[in-house]
Amino acid sequence: MTALRSRRRHGYIALGLTAVAALTLAGCAEGGDEGGDSGSVEGETVEIAGGITGSEAENLQKTFEQFEEDTGITVNYTGDKGFEGNIVTKVAGGSAPDIAIVPQPGLFRSLVETGEVKEGTAEVEANVDEYWSSIWKDTGSVDGTFYAAPMLANLKGYVWYSPKSFAEWGVEPATTWDELITLTDTIREKTGEPPWCAGFFSEAASGWPGTDWVEDLVLRQAGPDVYDSWAAGDTPFTDPDIEAAFDSVGEILLNPDYVNAGFGDVKSINSTAFGDPIAAAVANGTCALTHQASFLTANFLTAKTADGATPEVGPDGDVYAFLLPGPEAGELAVEGGGELVTAFSDDAATQQVLEFMSTPEFADARVKLGGAISANTGADPTLASSEFLTEAMKIVQDSNTVFRFDASDLMPATVGSGSFWRGMVDWIDGKPTPQVLSDIQAGYQD
Amino acid sequence: MSQTTTSAADQAQGTPPPERGGRKPPSRRTTRLVVTIGLILIAALIVFLLLSPPNPDARPVSLGFSYNSFFQWIGNMGPIVQIPIILVIFAAVVGILLVLIEYAPRAGRGYFWLRLISCFAIPFLAFMMLRPYQGAVIYVIAIALIAGGLLFWADYRASQGAGYLYQLTLFMAPAAIAILVGLVYPSIATIIQSFFDKTGENFVGLENYVWAFTNPQGFWSIINTLIWAIFAPVFATVVGLAYAAFMERARGERLLKLLVFMPFAIAPVSISLIWKFVYDYRQGEQIGTLNAIVVAFGGQPVPWLDIWPLVNTFCLLFAFVWAQTGFAMVVLSAAMKAVPVEQLEAAQLDGTSAWQRFINVTVPGIRTSIIVVLTTVTIAALKLYDIVAVMTGGRANSTVLGFEMVNQQQRFQSYGHSAALAVLIFVFVTPLIIYNVLQLRKQREVR
Amino acid sequence: MTAVDSKTTPQNTKAEARRIARETRRNEALAHKRLTSPLATIFAVAIAFLWTIPTLGLLITSFRPGADSATSGWWTVFTNPDFTLGNYQDALTSGGTALTLGESFLNSLAITIPVTIFALAVASLAAYAFAWMDFKGRGFLFVAVFALQIVPIQMALVPLLSLFSRGLEIGDVQIFPGLEMREVDHSFATVWIAHVIFAMPLAIFLLHNFISEIPSDVIEAARVDGAGHGQIFFRIILPLATPALASFAILEFIWVWNDLLVATIFAPTTSLPMTQTLNSLSGTWGNQWFLVSAGAFLVLFVPIIVFLALQRFFVRGLMAGATKG
Numbered sequence A: 001m002t003a004l005r006s007r008r009r010h011g012y013i014a015l016g017l018t019a020v021a022a023l024t025l026a027g028c029a030e031g032g033d034e035g036g037d038s039g040s041v042e043g044e045t046v047e048i049a050g051g052i053t054g055s056e057a058e059n060l061q062k063t064f065e066q067f068e069e070d071t072g073i074t075v076n077y078t079g080d081k082g083f084e085g086n087i088v089t090k091v092a093g094g095s096a097p098d099i100a101i102v103p104q105p106g107l108f109r110s111l112v113e114t115g116e117v118k119e120g121t122a123e124v125e126a127n128v129d130e131y132w133s134s135i136w137k138d139t140g141s142v143d144g145t146f147y148a149a150p151m152l153a154n155l156k157g158y159v160w161y162s163p164k165s166f167a168e169w170g171v172e173p174a175t176t177w178d179e180l181i182t183l184t185d186t187i188r189e190k191t192g193e194p195p196w197c198a199g200f201f202s203e204a205a206s207g208w209p210g211t212d213w214v215e216d217l218v219l220r221q222a223g224p225d226v227y228d229s230w231a232a233g234d235t236p237f238t239d240p241d242i243e244a245a246f247d248s249v250g251e252i253l254l255n256p257d258y259v260n261a262g263f264g265d266v267k268s269i270n271s272t273a274f275g276d277p278i279a280a281a282v283a284n285g286t287c288a289l290t291h292q293a294s295f296l297t298a299n300f301l302t303a304k305t306a307d308g309a310t311p312e313v314g315p316d317g318d319v320y321a322f323l324l325p326g327p328e329a330g331e332l333a334v335e336g337g338g339e340l341v342t343a344f345s346d347d348a349a350t351q352q353v354l355e356f357m358s359t360p361e362f363a364d365a366r367v368k369l370g371g372a373i374s375a376n377t378g379a380d381p382t383l384a385s386s387e388f389l390t391e392a393m394k395i396v397q398d399s400n401t402v403f404r405f406d407a408s409d410l411m412p413a414t415v416g417s418g419s420f421w422r423g424m425v426d427w428i429d430g431k432p433t434p435q436v437l438s439d440i441q442a443g444y445q446d
Numbered sequence B: 001m002s003q004t005t006t007s008a009a010d011q012a013q014g015t016p017p018p019e020r021g022g023r024k025p026p027s028r029r030t031t032r033l034v035v036t037i038g039l040i041l042i043a044a045l046i047v048f049l050l051l052s053p054p055n056p057d058a059r060p061v062s063l064g065f066s067y068n069s070f071f072q073w074i075g076n077m078g079p080i081v082q083i084p085i086i087l088v089i090f091a092a093v094v095g096i097l098l099v100l101i102e103y104a105p106r107a108g109r110g111y112f113w114l115r116l117i118s119c120f121a122i123p124f125l126a127f128m129m130l131r132p133y134q135g136a137v138i139y140v141i142a143i144a145l146i147a148g149g150l151l152f153w154a155d156y157r158a159s160q161g162a163g164y165l166y167q168l169t170l171f172m173a174p175a176a177i178a179i180l181v182g183l184v185y186p187s188i189a190t191i192i193q194s195f196f197d198k199t200g201e202n203f204v205g206l207e208n209y210v211w212a213f214t215n216p217q218g219f220w221s222i223i224n225t226l227i228w229a230i231f232a233p234v235f236a237t238v239v240g241l242a243y244a245a246f247m248e249r250a251r252g253e254r255l256l257k258l259l260v261f262m263p264f265a266i267a268p269v270s271i272s273l274i275w276k277f278v279y280d281y282r283q284g285e286q287i288g289t290l291n292a293i294v295v296a297f298g299g300q301p302v303p304w305l306d307i308w309p310l311v312n313t314f315c316l317l318f319a320f321v322w323a324q325t326g327f328a329m330v331v332l333s334a335a336m337k338a339v340p341v342e343q344l345e346a347a348q349l350d351g352t353s354a355w356q357r358f359i360n361v362t363v364p365g366i367r368t369s370i371i372v373v374l375t376t377v378t379i380a381a382l383k384l385y386d387i388v389a390v391m392t393g394g395r396a397n398s399t400v401l402g403f404e405m406v407n408q409q410q411r412f413q414s415y416g417h418s419a420a421l422a423v424l425i426f427v428f429v430t431p432l433i434i435y436n437v438l439q440l441r442k443q444r445e446v447r
Numbered sequence C: 001m002t003a004v005d006s007k008t009t010p011q012n013t014k015a016e017a018r019r020i021a022r023e024t025r026r027n028e029a030l031a032h033k034r035l036t037s038p039l040a041t042i043f044a045v046a047i048a049f050l051w052t053i054p055t056l057g058l059l060i061t062s063f064r065p066g067a068d069s070a071t072s073g074w075w076t077v078f079t080n081p082d083f084t085l086g087n088y089q090d091a092l093t094s095g096g097t098a099l100t101l102g103e104s105f106l107n108s109l110a111i112t113i114p115v116t117i118f119a120l121a122v123a124s125l126a127a128y129a130f131a132w133m134d135f136k137g138r139g140f141l142f143v144a145v146f147a148l149q150i151v152p153i154q155m156a157l158v159p160l161l162s163l164f165s166r167g168l169e170i171g172d173v174q175i176f177p178g179l180e181m182r183e184v185d186h187s188f189a190t191v192w193i194a195h196v197i198f199a200m201p202l203a204i205f206l207l208h209n210f211i212s213e214i215p216s217d218v219i220e221a222a223r224v225d226g227a228g229h230g231q232i233f234f235r236i237i238l239p240l241a242t243p244a245l246a247s248f249a250i251l252e253f254i255w256v257w258n259d260l261l262v263a264t265i266f267a268p269t270t271s272l273p274m275t276q277t278l279n280s281l282s283g284t285w286g287n288q289w290f291l292v293s294a295g296a297f298l299v300l301f302v303p304i305i306v307f308l309a310l311q312r313f314f315v316r317g318l319m320a321g322a323t324k325g
Helices: A002-025 A054-063 A065-071 A083-092 A105-113 A122-131 A134-139 A163-169 A177-191 A208-222 A224-231 A240-253 A276-283 A296-300 A348-357 A360-368 A387-397 A413-428 A433-445 B004-011 B028-051 B067-075 B079-103 B109-128 B134-156 B164-193 B207-214 B216-248 B253-265 B268-279 B289-296 B311-337 B341-349 B354-365 B367-382 B386-391 B401-411 B415-446 C010-033 C038-062 C066-071 C074-078 C086-093 C101-132 C138-150 C153-166 C189-211 C216-224 C229-258 C261-266 C274-279 C290-313
Strands: A045-050 A074-079 A099-102 A149-155 A158-161 A290-292 A320-323 A333-343 A402-405 C168-170 C173-176
Touching (some): A045 A083, A054 A360, A099 A105, A122 A348, A134 A402, A177 A240, A208 A413, A224 A402, A333 A348, A333 A387, A348 A360, B028 B134, B134 C173, B164 C229, B207 B216, B207 B415, B216 B253, B216 B367, B253 C290, B268 B311, B268 B386, B268 C038, B289 C038, B341 B354, B401 B415, C101 C290, C229 C274, C274 C290
16 A cells, blocks of 8 residues: 555656646747848848749749849749649648749639739739730739739740741741641642641640640631630530631641651650650651640750751741631731749748849840740840740730630639540540530539 | 557557566556546647637747757758768667667666656657647647656556556657658548548538549549559569579579669659650651561551550550569569578479479468568559659550549649549558458467 | 577577578578579570660660650660760759759758668667567557558648648647748758658568568567567667668668659758759750750669668578578
């Protein structure tokens, strides 16, 4: 019994001791970290994340050099190939970067829905009002609240060709859809090979180059109003207008006489990567025509012509591009895209960076480094690295241009980067068009 | 979160009668009663915490040092400098743990105090280093002390004698905390999530599972995952085993080992590029090894990754097997070396052929290792994501559950769907778990 | 059970362990003395050849100008060689991130080495308890740990990341305010913790398999000598299981070294490992992929060295004849 009592006493003593120790130790609350020099941003670091990688990322980082010197802010850009998926995880986990460069309006909207995105500041908004057309501002806004300024732009809907070969064959770039088909037939007669090449392979995002084809045709054939209502989900994929666009694309892409130059039959479109192999085929002459956005210039930098030289991009050079024509010749409604500079932090340094990124100075600095264009109307298009990009930049800056964002990027992800991409792949694989259309539409229910 | 200690205490109840005589076994009922009361107390404290009013200007409270300050201190050094520092600190912590494990359970007054103080001090320190906010400090300290007290009490009254449960807890605690925080909690959350819709707000019952089986991608991903789970481990193990056996009797073992091991050491990022140059399909001049061979023999280039059924899946599967064989080979070759030479020699004297010796002596001798390899590769195959993502993007019905799961989660933010697919992956692994449990039982019986 | 001299000390147990190691080595030597067979050599070389071809293709590609590799097969170098080190130069000095491949090399080391050792230590402690300590629910718990191997990492990322950055709240009270690592130069804490957590199930499963196969009489003998669990673990299990630990160290090292997902999610920008910089070497539009071919071998370098260094441990240092079916 005594043993028991002493044991109990031990227990009490121990408890008492620890409690006293605990209370004395636990008394020290930490001071807040609001101190120091608010107002000065010297020495602050701003983290930017995005899906831009490789040399484009280096150029983006270089764009901030002058700004860093002037302000003392360090800007760290990190490119990540899996950015679209990882940013969702990071935001959900409460570990977002200060700024994310989001390439798709749809993804941007779902990030805003998390409630983590900071509203655009008055300075940035003023810049956007001044230097961009309203469609850009609308894209960076959700429910009338402005969040994000655009960064760079790209222009879709180009048909790449070789001016030298065209001169050889005595043909001209087409100005109407019918001319384009005639042009295709002519080249086929001259060469005996399919003139067009296409590549839909883009790893987990395979199929997206196909959506650009369809979007271009909807925009050119059915017009901007139908395009808008389709992008908003009001016009279903099963609508005759959309089906007509698919049929037009099919005239080229599903025709074994027209595709897939240098790669095989129609089905090889799915296994051909969208960038390098296509650029290589256009550069060395095995492929006469391909449909791709303005970024393809980047792939031509490392391609080679048949005689082993780097292809020259220009109206009389080795490669150049004309806009995919509509049913009638004349002014074209064009489709393009751009990144949205999304902020997750509102400290002073981040706000300064955001403001800088919405100025013409930023656009000029980046455009000068090559391979990029901006829709910022204060920027100088002649700074672009090639004649082609200068032309493209003038188009996106022109207030008379009917400009539309990539529809698949505007749709909810389950369609725009889900069933639509998958549908294009299935369609090339031979699934009948009506079936494909209803499958894509079903993505809205997921 | 930190109920590890007490749950371990729970399990220690009703162990076999004490080995050592001398002390009268304490009443188990009292022990159980006290532990139950303690657990109820902890639960009550958590409920209090839930109900406590928010305090907007509360600040973190710390002992002047915390995990946060430690990580900040070490994080400000160069990457290479951090390695020795963190290792020395870690070694010290593990050293203290082992010293406690060794000495604290001993009988005697000093050891009794050592146990008592460490039972209270360790949880207290661990909790305080989290820097709880002012409103929570008292509760956190109370929870830590009650948990420590419970452990001490349950340990003191345990039928194996004082100190046994204490040791067990120290052995298990680091791993247990890691697993509970980082794996158990997310998996429970995932299971719950699989019964809710995309937003995670509305309960939808089995709808996500119905979706998984009825949408075309879901259906093919299930079929393909089964193919992967059956063939990949078998191929990798058979080739690894054969290679290990040949290698043992071949010249230049070291180089041969390195060559087959290398694919296992290559980053998945690069694996896709490697296989791009194997399966590439085009007309004209080939850059893909496989089609170059086909064309050299006068054939037409074959679109390997587009031929469905089976061909594309097996092409992807081979890329995976290629990488996993290295793993199988090193583990099995190590196991083979442990097969007693006497047995092989005895079999040789009986006049058996090399093949019979291999099947009747070597394979039974390395059975456990074969099971380990099969299990590990099967689980890797079930979780597979990257090979499918970078090589086909799931086209031509080559998709697998892991790929669809990541897609649903990251691209569409359809958390219900991705959770249901994750649970399906888990269901697929159940037979493997059951098999391993049976093996474990057998092994224990032998011992 | 062998009869044990009751006066043996821990010293004797150590000698016992050494004797076992000696016997194992002798066994191995005997095994090596067995005749090599030419047929086996042919088969082994054939498989090795088949397994090496894909890698060889990439190795040759990494030394060719990028544009060549895009249009002609890698085997054409044998007929018209055109070698350059340009890809390696560019890969080392360029990067799509705040770091270059060369800079992130140190980060890879600082992530991988500690993680491998943490995981080994924590898992072997638990594996020992599972193998040699009796407690109620042991079998069930072990199976539960084993089953957790299947938890897809992608599912655990958000909860864990949220714990690190937002901390833990019960009701409206912060129990844990999270780690504030934004201002830190090179913080690896979150990556270390995440990796160790994800390694646990497999590590415990594999190590338990080895540790539980150590003959029980060795352990019994030590126990009779009065060694506690701490001593048994430190003086008997660790030396006897060194080969198993080394094998697992190699595997874990390679898994962590090659990991991309965990590092991308948990590591701050300045602490990103080589895999992340390697992955962003190629351009946004898939151009410059040939830099990745060079980067792949720069990243492969360290795992191969680790393998060669620890290879001699790839032998089960277990008692001769101790294997059980």
